[in-house]
Amino acid sequence: MANLTPELEKARLRIAKVAANCGLDYFETIFEIITYDQINQFAAYGGFPVRYPHWKFGMEYEHLSKSYEYGLSKIYEMVINTDPCYAYLMEGNLLMDQKLVMAHVYGHCDFFKNNIWFSKTNRKMMDQMANHATRIRRYIDRYGQDRVENFIDVCLSLENLIDRHSPYVERPTSRSKEESNSKPENESHLLKVTRPYMRDYINPPEFVRDQQKKRHEELERSQRKFPVESERDVLKFLLQYAPLEDWEQDVLSIIRDEAYYFAPQGMTKVMNEGWASYWHSRIMTEHILNDSEIIDFADHHSGTVAMQPNGFNPYKIGIELMRNIEDRWNKGQFGREWEECDDIKEKKHWDRKLGLGRQKIFEVRKIYNDVTFLDEFMTEDFCVQNKFFVYRFNEKTQRFEIDTRDFKAIKAKLLFQLTNFGQPIIRVQNANFENRGELLLEHLYEGIDLQPDYMSQTLRNVYKIWGRPVCLVTVMDNEAQIFRFDGQEFVHKNIASPLPQGSPA
Amino acid sequence: MAIKEDHNRFRDIIKGRVKEDLKKYVSHGEMIGKREKEFVKIPLPHIDIPTFRYGPKQRGGVGQGDGKSGDGVGEPGDGSGQGQAGSEPGEHLLEVELSIEELADILGEKLELPRILPKGNKNIDSVKTKYTGLAPVGPESLRHFKSSYKNALKRYVSSGLYNPEDPVIIPIRRDLEYRTYKKVVKPQTKAVVIYMMDVSGSMGEEQKEIVRIESFWINAWLKKHYKGLETRFIIHDAAAKEVDEETFFRTSESGGTLISSAYKLCQNIIEMDYPIHEWNVYPFHFSDGDNWSSEDTRYCLKLLTEFFLPNSNVFCYGQVESKYGSGQFLKDLQKEFPDDERIILSQIESRDKILDSIRDFLGKGK
Incomplete structure (x- = not known):
């Protein structure tokens, strides 16, 4: 010590x-x-x-x-x-x-x-960070401070475009996917034939040819779109496919690693x-x-857990909810019987003397994250006790005002704030957009516009990495729009649907 | 500390931003009268790394407390120093603090002002010794009792030997510290700047403000180059008088204009206090160029030729555009000294031209 x-x-x-x-x-x-x-x-x-x-x-x-x-x-x-x-x-x-x-x-x-959310964390991060620092210093010595720093600025601007859940998901490897796709290649599009001698009548050769051609075209079209499935880890995608120099790629991977290190703390x-x-x-x-x-x-x-009317204090909500859970499980206020009980008086004095509280909160600390924690344990009673409310910006008065104390609204708002760490979700939709090698990003719109000035600046930074024109599909002022930056000018136009043409729905 | 490097880098970025928009900040009158070590707050557009993020207005959030629907909650901020639940709205201004000295530096960079070469006996450096430091070795007579005692006390407390009942402290060799001296080299360049301002009736409030701003920044820049720069201030209408800095930057007078009155007073001051073979002398004169009579102008020209030009590093005359003034004085000077290196003339049409004018004056590095 x-x-x-x-x-x-x-x-x-x-x-x-x-x-x-x-x-x-x-x-x-x-x-x-x-x-x-x-x-x-x-x-x-x-x-x-x-x-x-x-x-x-x-x-x-x-x-x-x-x-x-x-x-x-x-x-x-x-x-x-x-x-x-x-x-x-x-x-x-x-x-x-x-x-x-x-x-x-x-x-x-x-x-x-x-x-559990820290189970994938590198516990030697202190050394790792120091190594990152050494690598970046080396690049600075070689390529100059301004150049490296400007590139770091660009990377940091995209820092939040990672898939926070990806470390915990075990995805099928790409090969097994191909295998499962290729098997029914010849048969699936034909009508079912049980008697061999009937085959040519049920599936006449012209029909077979037509079907094969159609299928072929379909396949071609889907191959033109790349990646086949939208990619949420935009940084990973750029690392793999953007035309970067070696040192740039390394810097980007450093920024990405560090973003992943900090992600569970945010979650x-x-x-x-x-x-x-x-x-x-x-x-x-x-x-x-x-x-x-x-x-x-x-x-x-009390200073630590004080909550201002317009602030969100994680200490306060966290400790209150922990105590609430402990209390409920001590008294047995959970399960079907409790949920179905309509008698307020009975509920108030409900105490099964189970004493499971301590055990329960240890379980909670093991397997939950903020989203699941609040989703599962935040009850209406809890909201009322703690006097929560939702506030929003009032255009008329130009200030933030209390909107409602409705439980569902509060919970929805809280969960929304915590999902993806309160950041918009952006995916790589197509890296060969309009068959011109342009990068198409899509914003999964959830009712809140992106901040326009930041959006355009960030898009410029994406361009700096991608090297070809970049586009972003989002909703702005209630209209689906596509923004495009080609290195010179920034244009946007309205589009019919949030998803551009040519993408399989 | 490593952070200092990043911090300096950040300060550099800020200074770069200030430099871009220097005109705006310099022509603000509020900074006038600040000392060179004093800080000024400069509002800058937020320096931030752009990310895809939600706009602030539609966002809203969850709060806690009393109140009914429709009650205001104030700007969303971070409760109890804990942020991160949603980043700050991006529209806040960043307020940075810079000292006048730093600003003068930025000004110098922006205008590409050369370093000034002092004339005469340039490098009279005086060396002084000052007992300011502490060292682990030294003669016993210079032992620093207090800090030796503190060291010993620290050692006692941290090793758990200290007993409050019996607070005996016995210092050992490595606790002891001794006074030690440092050599302080003081460059002895002597310089005096004498500012003369016309405050006659024809100089409007705006004109005076321009003069004040300009002389303030000239002053800030010169002070950077001459440690221990002396400044004197003269205001004049029909008669001249010496004032202190405060008055110079605040006063408003009115009356006729006799420029020679200021020049005579200035000459007196120089002759009395600043022997010219030892001092770098910089007279600055600001006026709207409206002198009382051509006779007086002739007298001024005579004073310039006979006294000021031979005896000062450079004589600077700045003329402010004014509705009432004729601006004749500048023309007279131009006619009299068409190619004289020892006099710098500058015309200041408006606030926006202040920087250009400063460059006129200081750009030659005299």
């Missing part, structure tokens, strides 16, 4: 022991005390001590240090999902704060280790913070705090 003071080290040992007794199962965790300036640096680097050189980290750092200097925000805790876990404590915080952070961190570490933000907050408050209040610390603890804790 590198530089913990004896006092902190003593506290750490106690907290680690309590956490283990509670059933938390964490990677070995290494705490380090660092100054506020270092913590700002690490935070700007996404928690890592070494990243590739890029101005966006500098911007983040400026932002963090300014808000710290003006007393607007302060980072208490940072933990990196690696094995062993690294966590940072800020020099000069109260002892109580440090203890709280340690308890919180053990919650996170347990989550990192056990949640489990609510749960992860909820879980860690649940445990810090349990561990602290039940085992660690002494009388003189309780006020500070309450102050700090």
Whole structure:
């Protein structure tokens, strides 16, 4: 334990022991005390001590240090999902704060280790990031800072075009697909013949020829479209097929790797913070705090879980929902009998004394992500208790206003925000659009327009990688539109349907 | 720290943006009167990496708290410092802070201003020693008690030896620290800038503002080159008087115009305080070019030929376009000194021309 003071080290040992007794199962965790300036640096680097050189980290750092200097925000805790876990404590915080952070961190570490969405994570990411940095520095030495940095800008602009679920899906390999397709090649389009001597009457030769020709044409048409199935991992597609130089390809793959590393953290933000907050408050209040610390603890804790009317605090929603689940499973408020009960009074005093709560939340932390977590466990009662509402922008008053407290609307909105991490879903539809080698991207429209200025800028960046004209199909102002950038000018036109002609529906 | 590299890179990008739009920022009057170390806030369009993202207006979200349908909730932001639940709307302005010094640098780059070569006894560097540093070795007489004690205390606390009941601290060799000195080299270039401004009735508020902005930036640039630059300020209508910087940048007077009054006062100041063989002298004069009489103009020309041109690095005259002024003075100067290197004339038609005019004055590197 590198530089913990004896006092902190003593506290750490106690907290680690309590956490283990509670059933938390964490990677070995290494705490380090660092100054506020270092913590700002690490935070700007996404928690890592070494990243590739890029101005966006500098911007983040400026932002963090300014808000710290003006007393607007302060980072208490940072933990990196690696094995062993690294966590940072800020020099000069109260002892109580440090203890709280340690308890919180053990919650996170347990989550990192056990949640299924982290099962594919590279636990040696710290080395990996350092390697990335070395590679990029080497390119900078060879090709110049401006050139490499500009290309990184382009890559970062497409950073969110990955398929967050792909690491967990085991897709059939392309060969087995071909085999299954090729087998019925000659027979499927003919009428069924049970008696051999009837064959020429049921399927006369002209008919067979016609059918074969038709099939052939169909096949040809589908082959003209590439990829055959739309590809959600746009970055992967570009890596494989865009005309990039070796170093550019490597840079793009670095950006993609890092995006995939951070993806599960985005997918489990609510749960992860909820879980860690649940445990810090349990561990602290039940085992660690002494009388003189309780006020500070309450102050700090309530600050962490405070929710503003217009904000979305994952700590708050996470911890409340965790507690709610524990309570419901302790009392047996689940299952068919509970669902079918209409008597409000009975429901209110429903207690089967099952005591399954603890077991249930451990199960939840293992197999859920934010979307499934909220989808499954967020109930109407929970929404009412926590006074949730949906807000939206009112064109007339030009401000954001409370829209409704309808449970379904709240849940739909929350789930929508969390699906794909609140990012639009964009796929590669066709890499040979209009048979001109143009790249056609499609936006799976879900009722919200893309932001036009960002969209056009991003499309330009796609062009820089693809090297041929690029198009995007989306819906803007209630009309299906196709945007095209050919390297010179940016044009858009309305189209009849969201999907362009020539694509199999 | 590694982040410094990225941070500097980011600052460079910002400065690049400011440079592109320098005219806009420079012609703002608000910065006037700031010291060179002071920061100014400059609103810039958000610097961001574009991604495919949802527009902010239709987005909305889920919030928590009291209130009924139709109540405002304010701009969606991040609760409790935790972002990421949806990125910021992209329309916010980025406010960056730059010091006047940095801005002067950017100005220099933008206008491609040359470094100024000081005249006369150029490199009188004075070396001073200052006891500012600490070193692990040194004579006992220079032992720094406080920091040695602190080191020892730190060592005690961190190794768990410290006993509050019996707070005895015994320093060992590696706790000790000694005062040490550094050599400070001070380049001794002496320079004085004397700004003269016409504040007569014919100079409108806009004209004065232009003069102030221009002299402010000239001042900022020169201060970068001459450590310990001295500045003097003169305002004049029919009579001239010396004022302090504050007054110069704020005052409004009115009356007739006798340019020679300012020149005479300026000459006095130079003769009294700045022996010309030791000092780089830069007189700047701004006016709308409307002098009281041609007789006075002749007197001015005489002063210029006999005193200012031989004795100053360069004499700068900037003429602001004014509704009332005739602009005659500039023409007279042009006629009198058609190809004189020692005088720089510049015409400032409007705010937009301030940068060009600064380039006229400082572009020669005198």
